Structures are given as C-alpha cells and as structure tokens.
Amino acid sequence: MNRFEWTSAGAVAAAARLGPVTVAEAMATQSGAPGTAATVLKAGGIDLLDLMKEGLLTPRRIVNLRGIPELGRILEGADGSLRIGSLVTLAQIAEHPLVARRYRALAQAAGLPASPQIRNVATIGGNLLQRPHCWYFRSLHHHCLRKGGATCFAFSGENRYHAVFAHEGCAMVHPSTTAPALVALGARIELLRRDGSRRMVALESLFLTPEEDIRRENDLKPGEILAAIILPPMKPGVRSWYERQGEQDSFDWPVAEVAVVVKLDSPGICREAAVILGAAAPVPYRAKAAESALIGKPSSAGNARDAARAAVAGADPLSGNGYKLPVFEALVARAILHAANQG
Amino acid sequence: MTGTITRRDFLKATGAAMTGVAVPAAGLCAAPGEAGQGAGRAGNGSGLLAISLNVNGAERRIEIEAQMTLAEVLRGPLDMTGTKVGCDRGACSACTVWVDRVPVASCMMLAVDVGERKVVTIEGLARGEELHPVQAAFIAHDAMQCGFCTPGLVMSCAALVESKPNPSIEEIKDAISGHLCRCGSYPHVFAAAMDAAKTLKG
Incomplete structure (x- = not known):
C-alpha cells in the first residue's frame, strides 16, 4: 500500500470539512488528472485496503470514521422505524434481535457475506458503497470502461459471474449482498453534505446503471457521507x-x-x-x-x-x-x- | 511541525509519479501536522506514527507507518510471528487475532486503526505453561498437519468456545468457515473444538 496521511474524525461534520471525495472519484482522478489530492473516508476499511493492496487506489489522506459514536449505533424510532448507523458492522446487524424479528431478509443477508472475521469489521455503509468485484475491474492490468478505458472485457471474456440483466456497457454485478434486502424493505438513507445539511433518499435511487454513469455505482456526491440507513416501520402482514x-x-x-x-x-x-x-x-x-x-x-x-x-x-x-x-x-x-x- | 519536505517524502513522491500514479504537487507541501489526530505522531520528521498497542495484556509503544496492517506490525516491529499471513487479502483467515475478544483478519486492519482496543494473538492464549483448552484439544486430536493455518484456527475456535458454552457442530463450522486449510484437517478441528468446549464447561 502507498503511504498516506492518517486522520481520525471525531464527528461526521468534522470529517465532511476535510474535503473527502468518493472512492470512485479518487480512482478516476488518480488515473485521469494528476494533481488532485484525494482524501477518502474509511469505515471498516475492508474494501479500501483491498483496493489499495491491488494498487487500484492510492489516496493521499485517509479519514477514519470508526470513532464517530453516531455512526455506530442502531436506534429504534418512536414510529417503529429503525435507524442503522453506516458504521454498524454486518455481524452486529445479523445478530440484532429487532432486525431478525422485523427485517428478517436483512438479518439473513448480513450474516452471509465473506467470513465471520470480515463481517466483524465490515460495515453496512461500506457494504453498500464498495466498488465492484468484477475480476477485470479488480485487475490492474485491465483498463476497463469503468476505470476510464475503452472496453468492457466481460462481454468477450470470462463472464460466468457477471450480469444477466441491464448490462448496457458494463456487465458488473452489484457487489452488495445487503442492498437487495434493504431495497426490498424500502430502506432510505441519510447523507450528510459538506455544508452540514442532510438529505434523505430512497436507497434504490442511489444506485446508478452503467448508462447513467459508467464510472460510478452510486450517486453519492463528492463530500457526501452516508450517515445512516433507515428502515421503515413494518406494516402488519x-x-x-x-x-x-x-x-x-x-x-x-x-x-x-x-x-x-x-x-x-x-x-x-x-x-x-x-x-x-x-x-x-x-x-x-x-x-x-x-x-x-x-x-x-x-x-x-x-x-x-x-x-x-x-x-x-x-x-x-x-x-x-x-x-x-x-x-x-x-x-x-x-x-x-x-x-x-x-x- | 512544518511543511518541510524530507528526502524520503520527495523520493517517494517522485517515484510514484514516475510510475504513473497521480501525486499532487500540493501534497509535497502539505503540513503533516494536520494528520495523525488521535493516533499520535512521532514528531521526528520521519513520517512515522507513534502508537500504543495493547497486545496480550501489555502496552507496546511503537513507531509505525500508517499503511502497516496489524498483521505486519505484530510480525515485524513486535516480533510475534505466531500470527501467520497467507493471502494478505482477508481470504484465508490464517492471520486471525482477537480485537476486543472478536476474531478479525489482522491483514485487513490497519494497526493505527486498532486504537484503544485490546489485541490477543496466539502468543497470548496460554496462561504461562498452561495451554488454552483449544490448544490442548488441537494436540490431542491431531488437528493440524503443516500447521500454517493453525494459529488462526485456534483463535477462531477459542473465541467461539469462550462465548458459547455449548456450540453445535454447525456453529463450529460457521465460526471457522473463513479458514482455509490446504492439508484438510477440518474434521479434526471440529472434534478438537467440540472437545475444548466440553473442557471449558467443566
């Protein structure tokens, strides 16, 4: 991994003020426009370290969100909704009694990715925002469309794990195992902007098709921080x-x-x-x-x-x-x- | 701390630029004092971070580079080579240690990110000469062949039996599902973990 500056943020607003960009933007600028200093955010750090170890991401500064208490909590709303902080781990979600009782699909999905060791560290926010695991995308030697290259190698190459729907331009499959459950359950997300304001959107509307933007998997704006996932109250039946x-x-x-x-x-x-x-x-x-x-x-x-x-x-x-x-x-x-x- | 450029920073930056990796000109002049909050900084201009790591009950003060993983720090500066690194991608679990009693892949955690949390490695499992029941059961059941995956497997099994008094075989299989053993010792590992759980229960 490359050397970088390490900073721990004590609050979400403080992290936002440090001018972080999304990992997608950091990867795009480092290959396309030398001169941009990329500051990226770290939640659990699993995907971040993976990308850095492969040489795909070389951030100048990493801001650690892990110590921000607000992001690490699961809170039940008075209306029966459930607010899951973006840094809650997959293991915590899988083991949470209320999640298991009300949002079973999510508890099931959160308990299955990777290994127990990874789920003890990997966060729900990182799971939703991780970059694709297409083997061409993850290979330093394949300059694919999503990385600013000229072609998607999956269409003519090895594609047994690739998409069977809606693969105009890029045949990646979305890497998040919790996303289908969260979308099915009608989850919304809370995004904190650089100016301190917050916006709420349906999780489903966050994801971008290759036609909408082939360089990004989601519509997170530079500087925005995913603060929480909010599950609606479950109606009877x-x-x-x-x-x-x-x-x-x-x-x-x-x-x-x-x-x-x-x-x-x-x-x-x-x-x-x-x-x-x-x-x-x-x-x-x-x-x-x-x-x-x-x-x-x-x-x-x-x-x-x-x-x-x-x-x-x-x-x-x-x-x-x-x-x-x-x-x-x-x-x-x-x-x-x-x-x-x-x- | 000022914006002084060290020779090392300069060589690193120019080296990176030559290999086509974008390095901002501004990066050379950035004040390093902005970083390292909550982690401490050696303050000797070396770019090293001074951290304190609680490993096996002892506070260890060391200077590390921010990109060093917990596994690298354990095996390098701390000279505790019981923790093995197989894949270095969180895909084999050989490097499993406890962080606040929870098994994690130490190759996928930055050492600087451990913070106040307590690390336990295979070296810290026995009490003096008295082996942990999982270690004793691994010997009794011949639960290793080449032994490379063993420290990680022992840490995962020990975390399970200490948190669950009566684990089922399914729970044991789930707890060690991330571990790769190329020698195929799995059935012996299951038996050892079951046995250790009984011993712990007394």
Whole structure:
C-alpha cells in the first residue's frame, strides 16, 4: 500500500470539512488528472485496503470514521422505524434481535457475506458503497470502461459471474449482498453534505446503471457521507426472506441471490410485493414482472413458480452465465414461499 | 511541525509519479501536522506514527507507518510471528487475532486503526505453561498437519468456545468457515473444538 496521511474524525461534520471525495472519484482522478489530492473516508476499511493492496487506489489522506459514536449505533424510532448507523458492522446487524424479528431478509443477508472475521469489521455503509468485484475491474492490468478505458472485457471474456440483466456497457454485478434486502424493505438513507445539511433518499435511487454513469455505482456526491440507513416501520402482514446460491455453501460470493418482501392480508392474498435480485445486474435489480405476478393472488406454490418464471423472462445472459437463470428462478420461488409461510 | 519536505517524502513522491500514479504537487507541501489526530505522531520528521498497542495484556509503544496492517506490525516491529499471513487479502483467515475478544483478519486492519482496543494473538492464549483448552484439544486430536493455518484456527475456535458454552457442530463450522486449510484437517478441528468446549464447561 502507498503511504498516506492518517486522520481520525471525531464527528461526521468534522470529517465532511476535510474535503473527502468518493472512492470512485479518487480512482478516476488518480488515473485521469494528476494533481488532485484525494482524501477518502474509511469505515471498516475492508474494501479500501483491498483496493489499495491491488494498487487500484492510492489516496493521499485517509479519514477514519470508526470513532464517530453516531455512526455506530442502531436506534429504534418512536414510529417503529429503525435507524442503522453506516458504521454498524454486518455481524452486529445479523445478530440484532429487532432486525431478525422485523427485517428478517436483512438479518439473513448480513450474516452471509465473506467470513465471520470480515463481517466483524465490515460495515453496512461500506457494504453498500464498495466498488465492484468484477475480476477485470479488480485487475490492474485491465483498463476497463469503468476505470476510464475503452472496453468492457466481460462481454468477450470470462463472464460466468457477471450480469444477466441491464448490462448496457458494463456487465458488473452489484457487489452488495445487503442492498437487495434493504431495497426490498424500502430502506432510505441519510447523507450528510459538506455544508452540514442532510438529505434523505430512497436507497434504490442511489444506485446508478452503467448508462447513467459508467464510472460510478452510486450517486453519492463528492463530500457526501452516508450517515445512516433507515428502515421503515413494518406494516402488519409484511414478511421478508433472503435466499442465495453460491458455488460453496459458505464464504463465497453468490452467483444468484434474491430478497422478497410480501404483504399478505388475512385470507393470505398478496397485496404488496418486492422482488429484488442480487448478483444479477449492475444495480440491485427489481423484478417488476414477478412483483406484478404476485399481487392480488394467494401465495401458493404455483403462483410463486409463475412469479419466478416472470422474474427471469426478460434476462439477457452473456456467453458464460446462462446457468444463472434457472438458479434465479428456483431462488425466487423459494424465497416467495418462505416469506409467505413464516410464522 | 512544518511543511518541510524530507528526502524520503520527495523520493517517494517522485517515484510514484514516475510510475504513473497521480501525486499532487500540493501534497509535497502539505503540513503533516494536520494528520495523525488521535493516533499520535512521532514528531521526528520521519513520517512515522507513534502508537500504543495493547497486545496480550501489555502496552507496546511503537513507531509505525500508517499503511502497516496489524498483521505486519505484530510480525515485524513486535516480533510475534505466531500470527501467520497467507493471502494478505482477508481470504484465508490464517492471520486471525482477537480485537476486543472478536476474531478479525489482522491483514485487513490497519494497526493505527486498532486504537484503544485490546489485541490477543496466539502468543497470548496460554496462561504461562498452561495451554488454552483449544490448544490442548488441537494436540490431542491431531488437528493440524503443516500447521500454517493453525494459529488462526485456534483463535477462531477459542473465541467461539469462550462465548458459547455449548456450540453445535454447525456453529463450529460457521465460526471457522473463513479458514482455509490446504492439508484438510477440518474434521479434526471440529472434534478438537467440540472437545475444548466440553473442557471449558467443566
């Protein structure tokens, strides 16, 4: 890793005043416009260290957010909402009783990425904002479109772990395992700006498709700090479930994952549905056709299968990842039934 | 602290610039005093940070560079080579140590980020000559072959059995799911962890 200045921020506003840029911007300027001094923020530091060890990121200064108490807390709102500070670790979320009870898909998703050692350090904010794990993007020797190069190597290269939906220009899959669950649950995020003001947006609107901006995965503005993730109060009859399939049972990236949220009325008819696919597209991918197929119907095995078929109907697999479609189909049907039938 | 450029800073910066990595001209003149809050700074113009690290119950004052990982500091300046570094990317867990009793990959944590938290390494697990029950069980069950992954595995198993009195085999498998053992000692490790849990329970 390169040498850098180390600073610990005691408060979010103090960190914002140090002029941090996003990791995407730091990577873009270091390869394109020498002369920009990049200050980046560190949460758990897992992705930051990974990028630095590969030589992909060479920040001049790192501002540590880890000691800021506000960012490390989970707080229950009076209205039944839940505010998760961006530096809460994945392990803390997976083990939190309220998360497990109310937002089951999130507890399931947070307990599975990487290894226990990593989940004890990796934060929810870092998980959402980490850079893609496409092996071409992570390779110093491949100057891909997302790094300012001329081509996406995945389309003609090795693409078995790449996107099967919405991959115009770049075939990365979004790296966050908690994002599909959080999007399905209707999470919002609180962003702190450099001037001290805060803005709230739906998490789903944060993510950028390659068509919108091929150099960034999210719409975080330079200087903005992700302060918290806010989960809405759960309405009666709402249940959620997360399913994933990897090549190994543990300690592996998913080849397919899905988070499902359904709201059932008393006779068991589905009134609201969210079906979000992960490891599927450059953003957490909303399977709208599957959601429409569920609404107004009882959550039977047949209806779950119909919705699962609808989820993959519009897919556009690459040369080496068509195998993902039956996997997604099976996971969607399974997640719908688990979500609907839990007590 | 002033904005004096040391020879080392200059060589480092020009070296980086020659390899095509952007180095801001302003960076050469930045006052290093702005940095290092909460970490302490050696103040000798070397660019080193003076930190205090609590390892195995002892406060160790050392000077390090900010980019050094906890694993590097343990194995280097602190000369505690029981902690092994396999992949250096958090992918093999050989470097597992406890930070405030929680197992972490020491290769993916900056030493300067440890702060006040207490580090325990494989060297700190035994009480004098008395082995930790997990260490004794690893010997009894022949739970290692080449031994490279063993210190990390012992730290993960010990953290589990100390926090959960009656771990199931699934909980043991989950606790060590990040560890790679190329010799394939896993079944012996499961047996050793189960045995150690019983010993600890008394």
